[in-house]
Amino acid sequence: MRDKIKIKRSIGSNLTLVLGCLAFVIIGLYARHVEVTIYDHFPEGFVRFAGWLSIVFFGGGGLLAIISGGLWKPLAKVDRIGITVFGGFGMKQHIQWSNVEALKLKTQFLAANQKVVHVCIFAVDDSLVKAYGGKWGKKLGKKLTGWHTFPAMTIPTNVTKLSGDSILKILNDFKAQYDFGKF
Secondary structure, three states: OOOEEEEOOOHHHHHHHHHHHHHHHHHHHHHHHOOHHHHOOOOHHHHHHHHHHHHHHHHHHHHHHHHOOOOOOOOEEEEOOEEEEEOOOOOEEEEEHHHEEEEEEEEEEOHHHOEEEEEEEEEOOOOOHHHHOHHHHHHHHHHHHOOOOOOOEEEEHHHOOOOHHHHHHHHHHHHHHHHHHOO
């Protein structure tokens, strides 16, 4: 077994984000310069405003994702000490193996019958959950996901090539070998 494994984002998910943002920027540019006669049922100001809004939101959001490193940083790093999950804007959260209580797969159901499987890392104490907004963040997280217990960290499987089962196996193997600082 290796001493360190990086769980990377899939190229397809990164490409989808960049191309999707680019498409909406192009639509926004078009909407700013289109003749209003095409859109007889929309006022001219609304079409231009929607164009600007699309350019600012998707162009700015896409650039922010690229600049913040969210596209090329790994999703998570697993090593002898514990698990580090990387978020956007340089955020990262680390938990040591001795503080990991359980590792589970949980499914979050979204609109239009979509679902995302998460590898959930539950901590022995709730101190790590407080990093994501304290008790209000925990309540909001439970409400949004529909989960009764809220994990300290999650690794979403919809942005990586690995399945939830394979990520869970990697984490369980590392926990079995390195728990309590056994090097």
